[in-house]
Amino acid sequence: MGRVPADAGDADAVKHLELAATEVRRRAIQTVGSAKAGHLGGEFSITDALVTLYLEVMNISPEAVERRDPERDRLVLSKGHAANALYTALAVGGYIHPGALRTFLQPESMLNGHPARNKITAVEANTGPLGHGLPIAVGMAIAARVDGSTRRTFCLLGDGELQEGSNWEAFMTGGHHRLERLTALVDRNRLQQGAKVEDTNDLEPLHDKLTAFGWEVREVDGNDIAELRQALSPVGSGKPVAVIAHTDKGYPVSYMRDNVSWHHKVPTHEQVEQALSELDAILARLTEEEK
Incomplete structure (x- = not known):
């Protein structure tokens, strides 16, 4: 689908991104269903953020990535187990060939279970062990300042991941x-592997904690693209920005939504078909609204 057209108004931009997010989810569940492995719940909760970043907010393009343009914006997916969502967003954005999605997790595929920068040019950092992405992103943001660059650095983290001291x-x-050009986006879906975040190691009051650490904190509905666009806009406070994106794991699929069992679970053929039916209904509605 590519980027939001430069001359698009707000309503058209939101519609473009909603269509892209729905298409990413369609492809992602087909990919996991075929590969028989994946982390669909947490992938679906961050899809809206990924398409908003890659298709509009970030100063980036496939051409800029290929030539390693030093002024391109950077994204680090710290919750690396959600790699399939990243790959499908990259495919929709033109960074990798859509046909590559069929090789997910296959031997010698560039689409590993966690992102690898030595396999995909658009991947900025290898991630997998939780708690590594934000430290890398901080280093990138410091490097940008040393370079005298205006590029922005984004890091997408899981909320359960915030239990890591790093x-x-x-x-x-x-x-x-x-680091005012650094944005950390927390996928606050309230669930982690096997349990609720609050039952494992409660993060609250998260807003107050991040504020105390010197960050400008913005709280939004992370499955509302209009709110995400506003929250990810350039900063002006002189502080790094932490976006607490309240999401639902598995959004918007009915049997998957807010269900902890979908942290790591393979859908049956019938479940894939049901999810595609629900997503196709969303596509039909969005297409009709666009007309």
């Missing part, structure tokens, strides 16, 4: 250095 060292460092 993230809080990174939050402290980002706040101390006032």
Whole structure:
């Protein structure tokens, strides 16, 4: 589908991104169903953020990535187990060939279970062990400042991942250095592997904690693209920005939504078909509204 047209108004931009997000989810569940492995719940909760970033907010293009343009914006997917959502967003954005999705998790495929920068040019950092992405992104943001660059750095984290202490060292460092071109987006779907986040190690009051670490905090509905567009706009406070994106795991598929069992689960053929039916209904509605 490519980027939002430069002359698109707000309503048209939102519709373009909603269509793209629905298409990403359609392809993602087909990919997991075929590969018999994946993390669909957390992938679906971040899809809206990924398409908003790659197809509009970020200063990036397939051409800029291929020539390693030093002024391109960077994205680090810290919750690397959601790699399939990243790959499908990259395919929709023209960064990898859509046919590559059929090779997900196959031997010698570039589409590993976690993103690998030595396999895909558009991947900025290898991620997998949780708690590594934000420290890398902080380093990237510091490097941009040293370079005198205006490029922005984004990091997408899971909320359960915030139980890793390395993230809080990174939050402290980002706040101390006032890395105003750094944005951390927290996928606040309230669920982690096998349990609720609050039952495992409660994060609240998360807003107050991030504020105390020197970050500008913005809370939004992370499955509402209009709100995401606004929250991911350029900063002006002189502080790094933390976006707490309240999402539902598995959004918007009925049997998957807000269901902890879909952290890591393979859908049956019938479940794939049901999800596609629900997503096709959303596509039909969006297409009709566009007319």
